[in-house]
Amino acid sequence: MPSEKPSPAQGSWPLRFEPGERTARRAAGEWPGLTLAGVATRMAQDHPDDIAVMDECGALDYVTCLRRATDMARGLYEIGLHPGDTVSFQLPNWTEAVILNVACALGGFVINPVIPIYRQAELTFILADCRARIAFIPERWRGVDYGAIYEELRAELPGLKAVATVRGAGELAFEDIEARGRDAHHALQAADPDDAKLIIYTSGTTGQPKGVLYSHNQSRRPLSQSFETWGLKAGDTLLMPSPVTHVTGYSYGMEMPFQFGTRTILMERWDAAEALAISRREQVDFMIGATPFLAELASEAEKLGERLPSLRIYACGGAAVPPALIDRANRLFENCRAFRVFGSSECPMVTQGCLDDPDRAARSDGRVNDWEVKIVDDEDQPLPPGIEGEILARGPSLFRGYTDPEATKETFDSQGYFRTGDLGILTADGILTVTGRKKDIIIRGGENLSAKEIEDALHTHPAIKEAAVVSMPHDRLGEGVCAYVIPATSAPMPSVAQLVDFLKQYGLARQKCPDRIEAVNDLPRTASGKVQKHILRNMIREKLRGAAGNPS
The missing domain is CATH 3.40.50.12780 (ANL, N-terminal domain)
Incomplete structure (x- = not known):
């Protein structure tokens, strides 16, 4: 990607506002018009040596974070990105994610965190849908070769112009882009508080992830309410086990230090x-x-x-x-x-x-x-x-x-x-x-899993005629994944382990694979033919309760 003067990206994301909403919320003080770029700069000036965030490899103070983020923002300009372009990252809870987030605010880019468990099927959709221009990934993490995954994906993603590795070797490294920016002199073009800032994906009831859009104003607001309601104060320390690619980990783990002066400790595992x-x-x-x-x-x-x-x-x-x-x-x-x-x-x-x-x-x-x-x-x-x-x-x-x-x-x-889908x-x-x-989702250890997405994958298996996926009680994770399947007459029913291997080859994340399979001759249905999943949920709940009461 050639070096060129940054200019506004084409097709910036249109955000939804009610008529008169922006004026009313500004007047009420709900949207103070602050951006992450502005508050990060202020914290670096007022508290340069205070620790903003730390992980198991070290700590990042405010002034160092701002300096490295500035280099990164200019480096992204240098390799051809424009304000408004989308920058994706699929990283663990590392401080580089924090630097990248501040860099995107400084440079006017839209940040897109991607959950590390996602594989080919989810990644192909998400990176195309958010129009990612660059993705930051670990070379390897927890035994997964992310470099190989992205090399395979790039043929299907012509808009993805670069993949940068973090904490590892690669054709383009995180530090390479920082170095490019260190010698550049582009004026930074930070976004307006009402511009798109964040695209974070959540599993929808249709089976495909949905890209959720936020501006700077909405990113700050829940933090200010928690800070006040919970009686927090500047200097308080947060231990963050949730992934920074989730809205909770992103907002409280990566943004709260700059907004309110707290300190975050990120847990990688x-x-x-x-x-x-x-x-x-x-x-x-x-x-x-x-x-x-x-x-x-x-x-x-x-x-x-x-x-x-x-x-x-x-x-x-x-x-x-x-x-x-x-x-x-x-x-x-x-x-x-x-x-x-x-x-x-x-x-x-x-x-x-x-x-x-x-x-x-x-x-x-x-x-x-x-x-x-x-x-x-x-x-x-x-x-x-x-x-x-x-x-x-x-x-x-x-x-x-x-x-x-x-x-x-x-x-x-x-x-x-907003219709939450919850009762x-x-x-x-x-x-x-x-x-x-009301949503047909399973919350497994805090991850929202789409039942339809798992069913769609199961239906590609030759031994399965029909599948219905529901939640089941799980002692540690809250909910597990139970698949009720009608076997095809022509093939033997696979074991759970065999099915997991098949679904991983299909491209489904391991966390979405069923914990249990129940083979049945038919599925309970309404008069119109719709599967009655509440009956299936009750069936597996009663079966597990009976097994617990009769361990023999």
């Missing part, structure tokens, strides 16, 4: 014993993570008699959270308030927990904060407090639409509320409890 040691050594103040993280941290602490006196906050979400787990954590960690929260990639932190009521902290998903929420029936009619229905939400943190305009149209009601009950005093899902 989750290990409860290591998390406990880090928390004790670094005096960790708060954590945000899915159910398995809290459950395993509590078990490890209980085993060692560790009370973690510095830990004040644990916000738990992303998967089913048993009330007993919150109760246990609040008993075990002597100064900690653990609580459930509710949100998604499209509407982060709709609730911020119930810090003043331990019972509600464990048995509800918390108080609605900074959002308007309504509960509706199947005809979109609002329901009174205490009645279950679909949760719809709107507010200053709401995403600005999908990369697919048709998907955007389908997901908002006439008043601008819940809202009390008169604003306490929300999520009771189920």
Whole structure:
């Protein structure tokens, strides 16, 4: 890609705003007009030597981060990127991801985090859909040769002009681009606060991931609410086990230090014993993570008699959270308030927990904060407090639409509320409890998995005539993947291990492969022929409960 003067990219992402919304939210102070570029520059000036983020390989202070991010932004200009272009990264929780995120803000690029578990099938779709111009990857990580995967993909992605390796050798390395930028003198063209900043993908009910669009204003807003509601302060330390390629890890792990002066410790791999040691050594103040993280941290602490006196906050979400787990954590960690929260990639932190009521902290998903929420029936009619229905939400943190305009149209009601696809009950005093899902997804260890995507892959197997995928209880991950299959008469039924090998060859991530297969002669259906998945979920739940009660 030749060196050339940067100019605005063609086809910038159109963002969805309600009529008059920008003016109203600015006037209310909900969107202060700050960008990551601006706050990162301010922190480097005011607190140059303070640590912003650290991983197991070292720490990154504010002034070093800004310097390296500036070099990276100019280096991206040098290799031919323009403001508005999309920069993808499929990285673990490494500090290079933080540098890249700040660089994209400085240079006016759109950042696209990609979950490390994704393989060919997901990557081909995502990188084409977001119009990625460059992707940053590890050469190898956890036994996976990412270089080989991307080499195979590039023939199908003519718009992907470069692949850069991080912490490894390659044709183009992260440091090479930094070096190019160090000698360049391009004026940085940071984005407007209302411009597209982030595209993060979430599994949709149609089976294909959906590209969720955010501007700078929406990226900041949930952080400001958490900072205030949870009683955080500058200098507090966050231990972040969630991937920075998820909206939680991205926002709280990579952005909060620059917005509010907290310090992030990134965990590359989750290990409860290591998390406990880090928390004790670094005096960790708060954590945000899915159910398995809290459950395993509590078990490890209980085993060692560790009370973690510095830990004040644990916000738990992303998967089913048993009330007993919150109760246990609040008993075990002597100064900690653990609580459930509710949100998604499209509407982060709709609730911020119930810090003043331990019972509600464990048995509800918390108080609605900074959002308007309504509960509706199947005809979109609002329901009174205490009645279950679909949760719809709107507010200053709401995403600005999908990369697919048709998907955007389908997901908002006439008043601008987002249809979450989740079922819940809202009390008169604003306490929300999520009771189920209309979406056909499985939340496995905090990862949203599309049942249809897994079914589509299963249907390519010659031994399977029809498949229906549902969630099943899983002790550690919250939910597992159960596939009910009608075998084809012409072939023997594969084992789970054989099916996993087949699906991995198909290009499906290992985490999406079924944990269990149930061969059946038929599937329960409605009169119109639709599979009744609630019956299948009940069947596997009862079967597992019976097996637990009769171990013989």
